[in-house]
Amino acid sequence: MDDAANVEFLKKIADGNEAAMHDFFKVFAPIVYAFALNRLSEGADAADVVNDVMLQVWKNAHQFEARSKVKTWVLGIANFKILDVFRKRGRVQLDELDDQIADDVLETGFSEIALEQDAKSIKHCMEKLSQNHRQVVHLAFFEDMAYPEIAETIDCPTGTVKTRMMHAKNNLKRCLQALQAA
Numbered sequence: 183m184d185d186a187a188n189v190e191f192l193k194k195i196a197d198g199n200e201a202a203m204h205d206f207f208k209v210f211a212p213i214v215y216a217f218a219l220n221r222l223s224e225g226a227d228a229a230d231v232v233n234d235v236m237l238q239v240w241k242n243a244h245q246f247e248a249r250s251k252v253k254t255w256v257l258g259i260a261n262f263k264i265l266d267v268f269r270k271r272g273r274v275q276l277d278e279l280d281d282q283i284a285d286d287v288l289e290t291g292f293s294e295i296a297l298e299q300d301a302k303s304i305k306h307c308m309e310k311l312s313q314n315h316r317q318v319v320h321l322a323f324f325e326d327m328a329y330p331e332i333a334e335t336i337d338c339p340t341g342t343v344k345t346r347m348m349h350a351k352n353n354l355k356r357c358l359q360a361l362q363a364a
Contacts, residue, residue, distance in 0.1 A: 185251050185252055185253075188206075188209070188251075188252035188253070189246070189248060189252060191205060191206045191209075191252075192206070192239075192243045192246045192252060193243075195239065195240060195243035196243040196244035196246075203236075203239075203240055206236075206239065207236055210235075210236075210239075210253075210256050211232050211236065213253065213256070213257070213325075214231065214232045214235050214236075214256060214257070214260045215228050215229065215231075215232050216324075217257055217260055217320070217321075217325070218231035218232065218260055218263075218264055220316065220317070220320045220324075221264050221313060221316070221317055222264060222267060227267050230267070231260055231263045231264055231267065234263045234266075235256060235259050235260045235263055238259050238263075239256065239259070250331070250334055251331070253325075254327070254331050254334055254335050257321070257325070257335045258334060258335045258336075258337065261335055261336050261337065262337075303358060303361050304354075304358070306357070306361070307353075307354050307357035307358055307361070308354070310353070310357055311350055311353055311354070314346050315346050315347075315349055315350035315353065316350070317336060317346075318332055318336075318343055318346045318347050318350060319347070319350045319351075319354070321335060321336075322347060329343045329344055329347070
């Protein structure tokens with residue numbers, strides 16, 4: 183579904199159209215659930231995040247200003263709800279990565295290695311990544327988001343996203359190479 187249709191959904195939702203909210207839910211609930219499950223690893227928590235996000239969309243659809251894609255806006259809401267879950271658990275990990283990084287992030291051999299590995303190996307290595315690294319990989323490769331869009335979604339500078347991606351790719355490469363050598 184294109185973003186123009188999603189914007190129309192939000193306009194109708196802002197007017198109180200329950201049918202539009204139902205259709206919006208059918209489109210975005212699976213996306214939000216996958217995003218939340220990737221970060222939280224617990225289905226019940228991910229389902230709670232979906233409900234919280236959809237409730238916030240229902241209440242605040244009128245606040246969408248089309249400065250970003252609807253998906254980015256929704257996943258941004260989801261990111262804050264996920265952080266709330268972590269705060270409630272008392273497990274917020276503050277990542278103190280350097281925000282200053284060259285725009286030229288070197289591409290590693292991740293894609294070449296990933297093509298040679300089976301899904302189980304990739305999943306194993308993804309689980310070994312930190313929560314922040316796993317998040318940027320998921321958004322970039324599974325949600326097909328660009329770095330600036332990821333930065334807006336997770337509310338951090340683009341340089342931080344690039345740094346996290348660089349570290350994530352390096353860690354994935356090392357893990358996959360170790361599995362291949364074993």
